[in-house]
Structure formats: C-alpha cells, structure tokens
Amino acid sequence: MTSYEHGLVLGKFYPPHAGHHHLVRSALARCDRLTVLVCAASVESVPLADRVAWMRETHPGARVVGAVDDVPMDLADPDIWDAHMAVFRGAVPERVDAVFTSEPYGEELGRRFGAASVSVDPGRTAFPVSATAVRADPVGCWDFLVPPVRAALTRRVVVLGAESTGTTTLASALAQHYRRRGGSWAGTRCVPEYGREHGELKLAALRESWPQAQWEDVEFSTDDFPLIASTQNEHEEAAARAGSPVLICDTDSFATTVWRERYLGGRDPRVEEIADRVRHHLWLLTDHRGVRFEDDGLRDGEELRPWMTERFRDELTRTGREFIVITGSREERLATAVAAVDQLIGKGWDFAPPLPERR
DSSP states (O other): OOOOOOOEEOOOOOOOHHHHHHHHHHTTTTTEEEEEEEEOOOSSSOOHHHHHHHHHHHOOTTTEEEEEEEOBTTTTOOHHHHHHHHOOOOHHOSSEEEEEEETTHHHHHHHHTEEEEEEOOTOOOOSSHHHHHHOOOOOTTTTGGGGGHHHHOOEEEEEEEEESSSSHHHHHHHHHHHHOOOOOGGOOEEOHHHHHHHHHHHHHHEEEEEEEGGGOOOOTTHHHHHHHHHHHHHHHHHHHHHSSEEEEEESOOHHHHHHHHHHSOOOOOHHHHHHSSSSSOEEEEOOEEEEEEOOSSOOOOOGGGHHHHHHHHHHHHHTOOOOEOOSSSHHHHHHHHHHHHHHHHHHHOOOOOOOOOOO
8 A cells, every 4th residue: 555755635624524534544544744624615604713623633643724715616617726726735835745535526636736646435435424414414413523523513501590499400300301312312411510519629628627617607719710610611511522412501601600799799700701711502590489498508598599590680681692591390390491402403503505516
C-alpha cells in the first residue's frame, strides 16, 4: 500500500460524522502528514470555527484548517473548479501528494492538485451515513456522531424552582421517561444539581471542627457561586457528550444567579457571564403551590418559596428564555413536562441548507 508524505482531506463536515472520521483515519494511516481542510459557506448554520474545533479534537494527529467557500458547486464547469481551487490553495498552499475522498470528484480534485487520488469507501459501506442524512434526522443518526458534535446538538432542558418544589423528582422522572423510549434515547442523562453537593461539602467541612453544626450555620462566600455555576456547566457538558439527543438538567448555571440572590443578596456579573456560556433550550419552572415543604436537613427557606418562584419567573422573562410553569399533581407535572419537551424536539434542528449544487 502506497504511503504519501503530505495528504489532504477536504469537506464541509456539516456536521462531521463517522464516515468523515473513517476517511480521516484512513488518510492518517497512509501519510507522514495530513491536512484536513474544513470548508464552510456563509449561509450555513454551523459556524466554521465549531467544525474546525470538532475535527481538531477528534483527530489530534492531523493539521486542521478552515476556509470560507461561498462558491456553488458545479462539477462540469471549469471556471467553478478554478474558483474552488483558489480557496483550497489559499488555505493549503504547500505541495499535496495525495487527496483522499469518498466522492466522485476525487479524480479531478487530485488532478488539479497534481496529486494522487485515493478513494476511501465510496459506497459508504463502512458507515452508512451522510451529512445530508444527519441534518435531516440527527436523532436517527445519533450513533454516528462523536461526543463534541453530540454536545452541540443536544437539546438541553432545565428543571428549576424554589426549595422543595419537586425539581429533582421531576428531572429524574423526565429522564427516565425518555430512556424508556430506547434507541438513541436510551442514554438520556439527568445532570444533578451541583449546588446541593457543594453545600453538603461545606456542611461536612464545618462539622469537622464543630460536630453540632446545622445547615443554617453554613455560610456562603461570593466565590462559591461562580464555582457552583462553572462546575454545573462542566457536568452538563460531560453528560451531553455521552448522552442522548435530550439532556435533562436539575437546575443550571442560570438558576445559580437567583440562588446567589437568595443567599447573599444582589447579583454577580461573574455568575451571569458563566450562565451565558451554555445554550439551553427550555426551562421548566416548578411552582411551589400545591407542593408540601420537606426539610431534608439542607433546606431552611419555606417562607422564601413564593419570592424565589417569582424571581425565577421574572429573570426567565427578562432574559428571553423559553419556559413554562409546571403545576398540578406529580403525574400532571410529568405529563406537562413531557409534552413541552416533545414539542421542543418536534421543532427539529433547523440546519440551514448548504449552497445548492449546479447540475
């Protein structure tokens, strides 16, 4: 099997899938150096920078570069080919010894680079998937996506509310509901509230020097809440990379902004900035009315529940986040939540169409 000094793989990777990664791995095995060129059109809805980052993470042994290519494709038009080659050569000016593709244009691409053309699984038998199929049905193609792409496409649903309003119960039941659907949904995760774990750690540390300490004796500092928010984000990202097309979150970093008000008063721009780093798609606000307050040793704010419910509602509204209020019995709450999440999923992923191919 012939080896090459410098190989090239190029494509839109809109988005990248297992077939793309098979192509890159095949090229890496036969080249001393490999460049992966990611070409994105301005009309497409997945940023070039994201695609480059995904490919770099997945293939650390390759050099991954990106270029904006707004030239429509027409395999029969030499002028169109020249325009594309100007983009390709601008991004990869050095000599290319082999181009690796799974596409019919591979021979012409190799000829124009003055390089060998190597075809890899043109029948898509190793991984029967295409970017077109992924854009049309991400759920059906979920198993062909690598962790960073899954994390980017996952629909993130947040259950939030005041103390003892059933947030954890609803989040857990919601995740179980989707896991029971099987298939791509079987891996649905529920991300626990890190703020509670953080509070437990603070109480345990306090009891090392004062065994009689109770929850009301725990004091929070201004640095606790940025830590809680950033750790919550990290846990979510890890779960989204390993989970299904929907991720259920028992509170989130946005909720931490209101919890900070509850314990310290006022807001912290650091926490708000952390909350804006992650995109969530739907918030389910659990109403305190009709839910009995249960003191589990880490709660002391029954009288604050109406205030917190309104603060969550006000902040969700002010920041333009999509939310619904969850009320009723436990069964009614779950049914309402499932209907809302199903509606979110039913909207699809809204990939912008790529530039059309001229024929």
